Amino acid sequence: MPMKIGNENFSERVGKGINNSFMRGAVAGAQDSIGARRLHAVEELGNWEEWRSHGEEIRQHVLEHLDYYLEQLSDNIANRGGNVYFASTPEEANDYIRGVIKKKSAKKVVKSKSMVTEEINLNSSLEGIGCEVIETDLGEYILQIDDHDPPSHIVAPALHKNKEQVRDVFTEKLGYKKSSDPTELAWHAREMLRQDYLTADVGITGCNFAVAETGSFALVTNEGNADLVTSLPKTQITVMGMERIVPSFAELEVLVSMLTRSAVGQKLPSYVTVLTGPREAQDVDGPEEFHLVIVDNGRSKILGTEFQSVLQCIRCAACVNACPVYRHVGGHSYGSIYSGPIGAVLSPLLGGYDDYKELPYASTLCGACTEVCPVKIPLHELLHKHRQVIVEKEGRAPVSEKLLMKAFGLGAASPTLYKWGSKLAPSAMNPFTTDDKISKGPGPLKAWTDVRDFPAPNKERFRDWYKNREKGESKS
Amino acid sequence: MKVTLFATCLVDMFQSNVGKATVELLERLGCEIDFPESQVCCGQPAYNSGYVKESKEAMKKMIQTFEHAEYIVCPSGSCAFMFHEYQHVFKGDPVWEPKAKNLANKTYELTQFIVDVLKVEDVGAQLEGKATYHTSCHMTRLLGVKKAPMTLLSNVKGLEFTELPGKEQCCGFGGTFSVKMSQISEQMVDEKVQHVEETDAEYLIGADAGCLMNIGGRINRQGKPIKVMHIAEVLNSRTFSFQ
Numbered sequence: 001m002p003m004k005i006g007n008e009n010f011s012e013r014v015g016k017g018i019n020n021s022f023m024r025g026a027v028a029g030a031q032d033s034i035g036a037r038r039l040h041a042v043e044e045l046g047n048w049e050e051w052r053s054h055g056e057e058i059r060q061h062v063l064e065h066l067d068y069y070l071e072q073l074s075d076n077i078a079n080r081g082g083n084v085y086f087a088s089t090p091e092e093a094n095d096y097i098r099g100v101i102k103k104k105s106a107k108k109v110v111k112s113k114s115m116v117t118e119e120i121n122l123n124s125s126l127e128g129i130g131c132e133v134i135e136t137d138l139g140e141y142i143l144q145i146d147d148h149d150p151p152s153h154i155v156a157p158a159l160h161k162n163k164e165q166v167r168d169v170f171t172e173k174l175g176y177k178k179s180s181d182p183t184e185l186a187w188h189a190r191e192m193l194r195q196d197y198l199t200a201d202v203g204i205t206g207c208n209f210a211v212a213e214t215g216s217f218a219l220v221t222n223e224g225n226a227d228l229v230t231s232l233p234k235t236q237i238t239v240m241g242m243e244r245i246v247p248s249f250a251e252l253e254v255l256v257s258m259l260t261r262s263a264v265g266q267k268l269p270s271y272v273t274v275l276t277g278p279r280e281a282q283d284v285d286g287p288e289e290f291h292l293v294i295v296d297n298g299r300s301k302i303l304g305t306e307f308q309s310v311l312q313c314i315r316c317a318a319c320v321n322a323c324p325v326y327r328h329v330g331g332h333s334y335g336s337i338y339s340g341p342i343g344a345v346l347s348p349l350l351g352g353y354d355d356y357k358e359l360p361y362a363s364t365l366c367g368a369c370t371e372v373c374p375v376k377i378p379l380h381e382l383l384h385k386h387r388q389v390i391v392e393k394e395g396r397a398p399v400s401e402k403l404l405m406k407a408f409g410l411g412a413a414s415p416t417l418y419k420w421g422s423k424l425a426p427s428a429m430n431p432f433t434t435d436d437k438i439s440k441g442p443g444p445l446k447a448w449t450d451v452r453d454f455p456a457p458n459k460e461r462f463r464d465w466y467k468n469r470e471k472g473e474s475k476s
Numbered sequence: 477m478k479v480t481l482f483a484t485c486l487v488d489m490f491q492s493n494v495g496k497a498t499v500e501l502l503e504r505l506g507c508e509i510d511f512p513e514s515q516v517c518c519g520q521p522a523y524n525s526g527y528v529k530e531s532k533e534a535m536k537k538m539i540q541t542f543e544h545a546e547y548i549v550c551p552s553g554s555c556a557f558m559f560h561e562y563q564h565v566f567k568g569d570p571v572w573e574p575k576a577k578n579l580a581n582k583t584y585e586l587t588q589f590i591v592d593v594l595k596v597e598d599v600g601a602q603l604e605g606k607a608t609y610h611t612s613c614h615m616t617r618l619l620g621v622k623k624a625p626m627t628l629l630s631n632v633k634g635l636e637f638t639e640l641p642g643k644e645q646c647c648g649f650g651g652t653f654s655v656k657m658s659q660i661s662e663q664m665v666d667e668k669v670q671h672v673e674e675t676d677a678e679y680l681i682g683a684d685a686g687c688l689m690n691i692g693g694r695i696n697r698q699g700k701p702i703k704v705m706h707i708a709e710v711l712n713s714r715t716f717s718f719q
Contacts, residue, residue, distance in 0.1 A: 325657075
């Protein structure tokens with residue numbers, strides 16, 4: 001599927017999310033347990049703040065020298081007999097990959113988990129030329145057989161489904177006859193997938209990190225599926241976002257350690273698969289042909305702007321797991337495969353404000369995301385920057401809000417206006433006030449009072465009390 | 477010690493009791509209070525909504541109003557943080573950036589001021605009952621004040637304290653978020669109220685009027701028997717039965 005998911009508007013999506021009590025229970029439970037595990041894993045490491053600064057430094061360094069590292073990476077891959085293709089757009093990437101598939105007369109592709117291939121809508125592009133595409137990450141596999149249900153989380157794509165729902169999908173689509181026990185479910189998926197690995201013509205992977213110095217790339221999984229995807233099919237295609245580079249193995253080690261601790265609270269993942277080009281004479285396995293597709297799709301336009309730091313992201317989803325808004329609305333509410341705080345920053349940059357203008361406002365700016373980010377992306381500040389762009393550059397704010405803020409600007413900047421405004425407030429609010437509270441407010445206040453009481457303005461403001469007290473007229 | 481009070485617009489208009497308690501508490505601790513009348517709003521509602529240009533006018537007015545102050549004390553972590561944020565807003569401005577830095581250097585949240593500047597950990601307050609405390613996001617994450625309120629509350633006689641489950645989770649206020657995204661805000665505040673109820677607390681204490689208006693407003697709407705108090709009011713309590 002493409003980056004955008006669904007055709008409902010933001011409020012409809014959020015309403016659906018809020019009413020999905022199962023999904024909310026699953027998300028809250030996952031946030032609490034992963035959050036606790038993450039905290040334990042980073043405390044155990046010690047000096048976490050220093051690690052964060054180091055992680056930030058590595059990512060910033062790469063972004064500042066991205067041209068250099070991209071060239072080094074592609075030279076090293078070419079020297080090893082691999083092919084490198086730079087795609088500016090999803091169309092270019094898909095055309096190239098389709099070309100490889102056609103040349104190989106490939107009928108079946110196995111894939112390991114990759115967000116960038118979701119972003120460019122690769123699966124449907126390949127299915128369009130009659131190629132069968134099979135996702136091998138268990139979460140992605142479940143979603144794929146459930147009529148391409150979109151992912152709701154960048155690390156745990158099927159977070160919104162419970163084991164009973166998974167059993168039902170397996171029963172309906174795969175003729176599964178056993179229980180909802182996760183071990184039994186996983187075994188069934190394993191048996192199905194094993195056949196696919198053995199019969200696939202092409203393996204497609206994403207890329208957690210590419211190592212420029214050696215022309216290698218690393219995949220982090222807990223299922224080992226990337227090992228099979230990269231060792232059994234004769235042709236391998238790796239697709240990466242253009243910023244996902246580290247200079248050398250030294251930095252890879254740092255970032256992988258931070259990635260797994262931040263993502264799921266693991267010291268190490270079960271598998272870190274590192275590959276360097278196609279099979280060489282002395283190798284016993286590995287692909288005969290290797291292609292690396294480097295996708296820009298708007299990333300180079302973010303470089304050098306006030307949003308550059310979003311490209312530091314290593315896709316750990318710690319921000320998603322810490323976000324109180326995501327907790328209640330779930331991933332599908334974001335309308336993008338990239339959900340949570342990182343999705344709310346990234347989606348408007350890659351996909352434009354037409355589809356994603358609400359996302360920067362779906363945050364209280366509480367800073368929970370920024371606090372947990374292992375590479376110190378100031379996520380809540382970037383959400384705020386988006387708001388500023390929407391208001392000041394794009395001029396997309398509603399007229400009523402603009403007027404209100406204009407009035408705010410005038411009122412707040414003038415002590416006299418402010419004083420009179422606040423003095424008159426109790427009388428203005430009088431028709432709406434009962435027992436010192438407002439239960440049905442007018443205008444923008446209605447949205448507040450639909451949910452909660454609003455206090456009536458004090459008849460004696462603090463400043464009146466203070467003045468009277470100074471005069472000695474009233475002491476309390 | 478002369479303290480210039482930045483009361484905040486919410487306290488001025490809606491929570492004057494918090495302002496009074498702050499003044500009385502600081503005076504009891506030996507401070508001389510100065511309240512410049514020309515203070516307005518810190519600009520946060522407009523600023524956070526993306527109206528940076530509009531908010532700058534309020535910021536300049538506040539910088540001028542507090543230029544003379546030796547110590548600025550504010551009974552809100554969020555508004556105190558906003559004073560610290562001005563220097564970034566005026567970054568590169570030869571006139572206003574240095575002024576904004578100067579403002580930030582002397583601005584303290586109330587409990588931070590009492591513990592870090594006045595070096596007082598027990599203000600001699602008494603309040604009998606079971607309480608829990610909401611750690612506001614801006615105060616803890618952005619301003620970095622985490623310990624001071626807990627230190628002061630732990631020394632309030634008669635107060636039995638239970639930690640709030642999910643204490644670090646936002647209450648769903650977020651300024652204009654509460655009206656712009658009221659659907660989501662409602663779910664967030666509901667979970668917060670539920671957590672408060674789980675503690676069996678009679679008092680929900682907080683250090684930010686915005687969060688307290690949000691959580692308190694929901695508690696009132698649901699008719700729950702929980703009293704919402706600002707930490708200034710708690711620290712200013714002197715009897716065992718709070719009136």
